[in-house]
Amino acid sequence: MSMAEIKPRNIKFNLAGEDKRNWFNGDPVATAMMDGASVLFPIGETFFIESVVHFRDRVTDPKLLSDIRGFQQQEGVHSREHRRYNKAIEAFGGNIAELEARLQREIDLLDAKNASPEYRLALTCAFEHFTAMLAEHVLEHPDFLEGAEPEFARVWRWHAIEEAEHKSVAYDVWNLVKPKGLKGYVMRVRAMFKATSVFVGQSRYNAKAFLRARGYDRARYTVWGVLRFSMIRPGVLRKTLFEYLAYFVPGFHPWNKDSSHLIEKYKSAYEA
Numbered sequence: 001m002s003m004a005e006i007k008p009r010n011i012k013f014n015l016a017g018e019d020k021r022n023w024f025n026g027d028p029v030a031t032a033m034m035d036g037a038s039v040l041f042p043i044g045e046t047f048f049i050e051s052v053v054h055f056r057d058r059v060t061d062p063k064l065l066s067d068i069r070g071f072q073q074q075e076g077v078h079s080r081e082h083r084r085y086n087k088a089i090e091a092f093g094g095n096i097a098e099l100e101a102r103l104q105r106e107i108d109l110l111d112a113k114n115a116s117p118e119y120r121l122a123l124t125c126a127f128e129h130f131t132a133m134l135a136e137h138v139l140e141h142p143d144f145l146e147g148a149e150p151e152f153a154r155v156w157r158w159h160a161i162e163e164a165e166h167k168s169v170a171y172d173v174w175n176l177v178k179p180k181g182l183k184g185y186v187m188r189v190r191a192m193f194k195a196t197s198v199f200v201g202q203s204r205y206n207a208k209a210f211l212r213a214r215g216y217d218r219a220r221y222t223v224w225g226v227l228r229f230s231m232i233r234p235g236v237l238r239k240t241l242f243e244y245l246a247y248f249v250p251g252f253h254p255w256n257k258d259s260s261h262l263i264e265k266y267k268s269a270y271e272a
């Protein structure tokens with residue numbers, strides 16, 4: 001069960017207007033990596049909501065029902081704000097519709113294969129583990145966004161807080177409805193492998209597409225720059241590897257790692 005209050009903050013961020021093409025520390029690679037992840041949110045988070053809400057009728061616990069409501073509202077606003085974010089960055093180069101179509105294709109494939117609601121939920125749990133890991137990375141390393149344009153830093157910290165707050169909602173529903181025994185574990189692991197290839201593959205693809213569209217098409221950006229950001233500095237993939245592996249432990253639960261102190265530390269900045 002969630003250890004944090006899941007509080008939707010309906011904020012409209014002001015990202016359009018000025019040219020902030022290298023909004024992340026003036027670094028084109030770091031900017032493209034974050035923008036590449038942002039492309040996945042509007043469609044991805046809509047899918048997460050649907051896959052969780054599908055099982056709402058099976059839930060009787062009033063706390064989990066209210067967590068689901070909070071989750072749905074938070075992801076709804078994230079989806080809306082990342083659509084606005086993506087529209088704003090498109091002005092710097094890159095074709096959002098083309099990139100989004102790649103993610104939509106994965107969802108269409110699930111529809112075509114008649115994927116079960118349980119498997120869709122398992123995918124959501126896996127993606128939510130990714131967003132929680134990245135969120136906690138942002139909150140645990142205050143220097144990560146230190147040199148970023150303030151409004152971009154604000155949108156990412158806001159998203160990070162809310163991802164940490166609702167990180168267990170999909171998983172708590174999964175625990176209620178998952179196939180029994182080994183079958184449930186195998187489905188959860190299979191979904192994590194799929195989610196890993198989609199999340200890592202597409203966010204990197206998107207980052208490279210942005211770099212090329214913005215005139216940074218040399219390998220020192222698209223190959224080495226992307227590798228350096230992931231593995232060396234700030235080394236997001238390297239630093240989250242341990243958390244990633246924790247997902248494969250049979251008794252995994254998102255709140256086995258208590259991140260409530262991180263939420264408490266930052267949330268006052270977003271109080272109305």
Ligand SMILES: [Fe+2]
Pocket residue numbers: 045074075078079131159163
């Ligand atoms: Fe989100």
Ligand SMILES: [Fe+2]
Pocket residue numbers: 048075128131163166
């Ligand atoms: Fe989420």
